[in-house]
Structures are given as C-alpha cells and as structure tokens.
Amino acid sequence: EDQVTQSPEALRLQEGESSSLNCSYTVSGLRGLFWYRQDPGKGPEFLFTLYSAGEEKEKERLKATLTKKESFLHITAPKPEDSATYLCAVHSNTGNQFYFGTGTSLTVIP
C-alpha cells in the first residue's frame, strides 16, 4: 500500500538552530516526491520536486534530499518567518495518485 509518514509531528526551534524534517514513503512506483509549505488558513505552496535517489534541491535556508525510502528537508539557521506546516507528498505511477503525509508543524522562536 502506498503511504507517506512524516516526523516529527511538531518541532520547535530557536532562531538559528538547524534541524531536519523526515518524510518516509512506500510507493509501488515513484514518479516524484514533493515538499510544500502551508501557512494557517492558506493553500500549500510548492517548494521542491525530487525524482530519484541522491537528488538534492536547495532554496534559501531549505535543502531537500531523497533516498529510496525517505526524504529530508534540512532547515539551516531558521528564522521566525520559516514557521509553517511542511507537507510531503509522493506521486505514484499507479493511477496517477498523489499521497500526502500529515505534515510537520514548525515553530521558530525568536
């Protein structure tokens, strides 16, 4: 069964304290793995797409990596404006379906 599990559910960091969010997945055929940022009451905002193990993408303080079983979203020296819920999703070859994790709620304290 295709599924996505994110951990931790919630993370509180001091400003400047780097950390990583995890996304573990099982999928019959991976077309792509996606990271999104979601602010309260808003739609998810696209961050990254990763297609194959070993691939890395960077954007400002965020870096996403991918292995055959999981992806990490590394946050370097976070700022309060990075506070949001980060969602991971996989796009399966089977039936053109997207599977979403439940997200990690990140709070960065000044």
Add this chain to the structure above:
Amino acid sequence: DGGITQSPKYLFRKEGQNVTLSCEQNLNHDAMYWYRQDPGQGLRLIYYSQIVNDFQKGDIAEGYSVSREKKESFPLTVTSAQKNPTAFYLCASDTSTGELFFGEGSRLTVL
C-alpha cells in the same frame, strides 16, 4: 498572474443544503483535483479530472459531485448526503512534470 482561484473563502451550510465551491485556473493545466484537509490528517482526494468532460472518484467521493465543462473550471458540490462536511477544501492543478499547484482553499462549516 497565473494561478488557481477558489471561492468563497468561507462558507456556511445548514443541514440538508447542497453547496458549491468554485475553482478556476488560468494556468492552462489539463488535470485538476479536489482535496479535503482535516486536522491531523493528510490531504485526501475527493475527485480529479484529467480532461474536459471526464472525471474520476478519489478516495472519499461519497456525498460529493463535480463537473468539468471547461478546462478552466472544476466546481465541487457538497451534497446533503455528505454527513461530515465541515473541513478545509483545496483545489489544485498539476503541471506536465507533476507538481501540484493549489488554490487558497475554502473553509466550509455546517451550522
């Protein structure tokens, strides 16, 4: 600017009423999706459409209906048969490389 527009942002429904959520996109994407988001749960697929005049049920289609008469529009009707409709509803479309782009969402509350 290109994007996905959902309306209304907030909607209240009385018991027994049908309500329709609007979703319009000017991204020229073929595929469009409706998701439901509840606290503590991942996004769940309600319906999706890959082409005009064609759509498929997702994992939680019961109590919902859609139409796709135009490429730009994919409205979702929440019928009285949906027993627990209070949720945040998200419309999305995807690019040729598979990235989903979302609207700002519609929050439906049952009174």
